[in-house]
Structures are given as structure tokens and as C-alpha cells.
Amino acid sequence: MRFLGLTYLGAILAFLYLPIAIMMLMAFNQSPLYELPFTFDLVWFKALAGNERLLTAGWNSVWIALVSSAIATSIGTLAALGLARNEFTGKRFLQLMLFPPITIPWLIIGTAMLIFFFWTGVGRGLHAILLGHVALSLPYVIVVVGARLATHGPELEEAATSLGARPAQAFFRVTVPLLAPGIVAAGMFAFAVSFDQFIISYFLAAPGTSTLPVEIFTAIRKGFTPEINAISSIVIIISMSLVLVVSRFYRFGGER
Amino acid sequence: MPGAEKHLRVTFLVAPAYLWLALTVFLPLAVMLFFSFLTAVPVGAREATLTLQHYVSFFTKKIYWYNALRSLELATYVTLACVVLGYPVAVILTRMITGRAREAIFLMIILPFWTNALVRTFSWTMVLRGPFDIIFTYPAIVIGLVHAYLPYAVLTIYVSLQAIDERLIEAARALGASKRQAFMRVMLPLSLPGVLAGVFLIFIPVTGSFMEPRILGGKDAIMLGPIIESQFTATFNWPLGAALSFMMLAIILLMLALGYPLLQRHMER
């Protein structure tokens, strides 16, 4: 029984990782047509280094992810604090409002943003992408920080005030240190959401300038080269290491 | 604390985030709804009048309603496959593996879920092209989507399984239930809310998918998602695209409304 179970688990893991592994392997294969035998070569990485378009897109992706996660984390943390420590009418409504941005397919949200930004004159481009990415990350930040806030009740802040701490002292000496892992995790989540986001960026990108996923999509549809494998491998490795770091701060529903 | 002061503080805390969401998500959705009733995009001197024609087209032209059904069909297959494949994974994780190994494997399963969906879909083009050669077919789309959404199923089912008190299973066994009976009568019913949450989390985005069909599906990619996309990127019939988007949203809301009572029970627990 146990053997059967572990075999099944192994098969599922293989299913999840096999294509990624093959893609990475092919990034190091000399043949542009994925032909075997495998010959190790860095030719595609070298080609990538000279591909101005992909590099620019990569840089755009990184800075948009950095800026949007910084914005989303700060205003999302404020919102989480407002929601967690106060009872007020409309609170339930505000909490429910976090679900549509997460659950409505990105195709619909993306096209709605395209129409709205076009109609209001905001237009397309990296600034529009940035606006959109913050919106997508916000619900995640509020939920992640809110979950962290929920792990301790208000009594720790109450204990602090009972000991003579002013509200600001209670906040900076108790709330913030306890919240820090949640904020860090939320920030990295937000980064990942933005860095991996394709659909919204696809609709909001102006011709010529875009983020890496959009550029990769365009390349795939044009008939791709193994340079795409190389850049994709890099993207996957960045994302995975990011999640591994996050998991040190934040347990994904897993328990000891 | 006096009510007014508290009110002001709460407003100050939540306003930036919600204002942002309102201006970039909710308001655009409202504007898109408005656009879906227009004959044309109102730009420059172009005349635009109100019309229901796009919604009428959805029901009268086969290309739209038929491909909406195809999207739902695809979502059904993918969701079913994810639950069937994912449930045993969650059971094995909670029942057979403990401690750090469980944590590590759990992380490995949800790791791809946080990596670039586009890149993962792209990686299948190499595998499906090679030994199997089913690239640009319907099964290729299903495989790519199952790969993308399987972690959702494992995650939600795992969380609900983990919440089940081990002693309930023991109690069932002590009352004379076989392992199979204990599973069927205790564990499965208690994990259903998790399964349902997974179903929603998979069914909705798959219904709206267009990138996976475009990359993996070839000529089999014609479904509602790709059709909407092309209204915005190829044919530039935005009002029609908006109407189709709202039809998709309506279908999704209908699905949610049907399942909401069950999901609500799960949330309250």
C-alpha cells in the first residue's frame, strides 16, 4: 500500500517537473531543433545575451515587479490592519470585494482594463501594466498579512498598552515585529504575481515595449528559437527560488 | 475610542488599497459593461448608439454559443482530471508521509504553481512534440491545463483533509468500519468542501483560458477565451469582446451561484 502510494506520488511529481526539466535541458543543447543526441552547449545563453529585445523585456519585468510589489505591500498591509483590528459596518463587504479580482478570469479583467485605460486616456504601456499588477497583488497581500494578523488576537497589543505603551509604541514594538514575516511573505507573493503575470500585461502592453512573458509569447507564436528556452529556464529558476525563500517565512497551510 | 476618530483611522487605513482596486478593477468592469451595449467604440467623431446586438449574437451565432460550450466542456474535463489525480496525492501526503518530508513534498507540489504559467505551458510543446506527437490537438490543451491547475486541487483537498481529526477515523474504525468504509463514510464527506473549493478554483480560470489553447491547441484552440482575445488583439471589435466577456462572467456567476451554498459551509468552518 505504502509502496503504491509513494510510486503514485513520484509519478505525479514527474508529471509536474518533467516538462520543465526537459525545457531546461534543451536550453543547454546545441541543436536548435531539439535533436538528440544531447550536446552540451551554452550557445543559446550567449545568443540571449545579445538579444536586446528579450533583455529589455526582462528588465521591465523585474522593475515592474519590484515597484508593484512595494506599492501593493504597503497599501495592502495598511488595509489588512484596518480590516483586522476594527469592527465597522461594511467590513464584510470590503472583505468580499477581495474575491472578484482573484476569481474573475484575468482575460476579463485584462480586457476591462484595456478598455478603461484606453477610454480615460491612461493608454497602454508599462505604466498601465504597473497599475494593473498592483491591483492583482493587492488581494493576496491583504489576505496573507490578514492571516498573519489573525494568528494572534488583540490581546498582545492590549497587554502592551496595559504596560503603559502608547498606541504608536504598541504598534512598532509588538504589532510590526509579529507581522514582519507576513509582510515579507506578502511582498514576495506580490513580486511573484507580477513577475509571472502574462495575461494582463499582454492586453496592456504597448507595441514595442512589454514584459518578458509577453515577449516570450510573441516569440513562441512567431516560431521560437532555443533562446526562449534559455530565458524561460532563468525565469523558472528565479520564481522557484523566490517561493523557496518565501516558504521559510510563511507556511503554505502546511503543518509540522 | 470615540466613534468618529476610529472611523477616520479605518478610512485612512483601507482607502488607498480599495481606491486602487476600485479604479483598476471595478470601475473598468463597469465601463466594459457599458461598452458591451454600444455599436462601436466611441472614439473621435465615431457615432456609437446603444444596442443589444452583441448579446443577441451570442445566442444566435453558433460560433459563439457553441464555443462557449466547448470552453465549459474543456473546463469540466480539466477539473475532473485535476480532482481525480489530486485527491490521492492529498491523501498520501496526509496519511503516509509525516514531518519534514511532508513539508518538502508539499512544497514541491505547489512550487510550479508559483512559477510562470506561460513558460510552463511552453515547456509542454517540447514534450508533446517529441515522443507522443500530440502537439496542437485537444488532448494537448487538456494536459497543459491539468499540469497548470493540479496544484490547486492538491492544495485545497490537502488543507481540508488535514483539518480532519485523526480520532474521527479511529472512532469509525472502533465502531466496526473497515478502512474502506471509514474512508467513504467519514473522510470523503468531510473533505468534500475542500474538493469543491478546488473545483471552483480550477473551473473558473480554465473557462477563461486562452493562452494555453493558443500555444498547445493549434486549430483545436477555438473556444470562447481565444475568441474574446481576438476581438481585442486582432479584429478590434471591442464592444463584441466586452459582451462576450460578460457572457463568460455570467456563466461563471451562474456556476458559483449553484455551488455557493456548499462553499459557504466550508468558509464558515
Next chain:
Amino acid sequence: MTTISVTSVSKSYGAFRALDDVSIEFRDGEFFGLLGPSGSGKTTLLRAIAGFVTPDRGRIAFDGEEVDRTPVHKRRIGMVFQSYALFPHLSVARNLAFGLEVRGDPKVETGRRIEEYLALVRLSGLGGRKPRELSGGQQQRVALARALITGPRVLLLDEPLGALDRKLRQEMQVELRDIQRRTGITTIFVTHDQEEALTLSDRIAIINEGRIVQVGSPQEVYERPVSVFAAQFLGDANLFSGKAITGGLVLADGTMIRVSGQCAGLAVVRPEKVRIGRSAGAELNTLKGVVMQSVYSGASVVYRVAVPVLGETPSLAFVQNSSGELHAPGSEVTLAWDAAHTMAVAP
């Protein structure tokens, strides 16, 4: 040191009246127990004194100085929370230092006081530990030391021993009482455990449905309950109801029950005041009944006796096992007790 007076305080949450015109005075240096069932308002009262709850009406004063507009952090209180609320990110010593640091005490002084208070709660040498590395009893003592170290005017304890097991609880009761005596601080503690309230308190207030039912020393409250609720919440009580006459009441079958004090038709007697025998002696109140059940616990026996005139509820008799003989279920017995132990109560 500090006297705390609560005058006509009310607090409602929607339609729920948590505190209903409560007036009470806590004397300087006394150990005061607030006792009541859950939802009775006892915690709300404690939190109003701390300043976490703002009363809708009424005043609270520390040594005559009104604190209604004083925020929590300026009231100079010490509070031990039910869950202890130790800061998980700080060591034991830093938890103790917290109150001193936020008011800006000099470092040297702080270090000395931490040592002193760790010694007070017998945790010397554990200052470097994190709260989660301590046992429940140790965490409780850290919480106590942290509340006391700032030299508060009043110590507020919210179910302080609720999370401990029975044996540890009893040890901590002794220790808590001892530390309170040594520091001499006015202490108010909330509990739903009647035995704990009786053991620890100088005075007790019984609270029910947002109102103070009775205030007094443990002995007064136990021996002279003023109402049916007070009698039945604090220990067991046999209840008699009938027509009031001079010197007592008359049950439905004409039996007279002599009562101490002015009786309006309701009276109670504690089970341990009731003697049991086959025949009546010279006692003043007697009732005949049939033993339904006897619960034997070695040194004592509790009898449940069916007395027809009292209806469904059996009467209880708690007797010392001096003879070694039991009255078997079904045997007819006579319950007897002094009129002086029969207390008139309000409904």
C-alpha cells in the same frame, strides 16, 4: 495604596446589556474576586477598569481621581490576561522590560528590577528563554511578573489560572496569594471557579446578567446568600418555597420551615448543614423523604432524597461518614437542620 470606585457604570453591546448600573468599591490592598457565569459581565467590568472598554454611563475613579478620560496606557495598571499574552518575539527578560522601556526607565535600573522580579516569581536564570520554551505555569508567572514590575496601582487578573491543570492551579493559587500579600497591591481577579474565588479572595462579588448580585467576604457570601442565584451559583443549596408566615414559611402540605431572618416565601439550606436519620431529634426543621441515591466518597456521603412536597428536585444532604453505615436507596429517612442555617433569600 489604591482604592477603586465604580459608580453606576453601564455598558451595552447592541441589545445586550453587559453591565447594568454597576456600583462597587475595591478597597486598598484587598484581593477581590469577581465571580459569575460566562457572559455575566465580570470580564467587561474588569476591562472597563483597565480602560479597554468605555462605559456608556457611569464613572470609574482610582483614589478618587476619575480615569474615564484616561487611556489605558496612562492608567498605571498591571494586567494578566487569560492567555497570558506574552510577546512571542521577545525573551522573558525583554517581556519584563517592556513596561519599563516604554516609559523610558534607565537601562541599569531596568536590569536590576528584572532580576528582582524574576526572583519574585522564582524564575531566576530563565530570563533568556522565549515564552514558548516555558511550561504553562512558568508562562503564568512571567505574565504576573511583567504586570507587577512597573509598580502598577492595581493588578487586574482575567481568569489567570484558567489554562492550568488542577494541581498546578492549586499551587499557583497559593503563590499568587503570597505574592499579592507581599506586594500589598489592590488586586481584582475574574473567575468562574467558585472554589478559587472562595480560597483566594478577601471579598467576592457575585455578578449575573450585568448586575452585582452580592458583595461580601467569602464566608458572608457563602453562609448568607441574598438570592436564589447567589445560593445556587456558589455551592449547592436546597430550595424551599411556600407561603410566608412569621418566623418562616409554610410548604404546600402544611409543613412549617423555620427561617432565620425576614422571609418572603423563599429559603435555602446548604446540604452540609442537613443531618440525616431514621427519626427526628430535637431539631427545628424536619422533612421526611426516601433516599433515591447515595454517592459515597469515603470520608463523606452525599444523599439525594426525594421529598414529595418539594416536587421533582431531590434534596441534597452532605454528611460526614462517621458511623460507617449507609442509608440504602429506598429507605425512608428524616432530614433535619437548624433554623439558624435556613436562610431567607430573594428570588
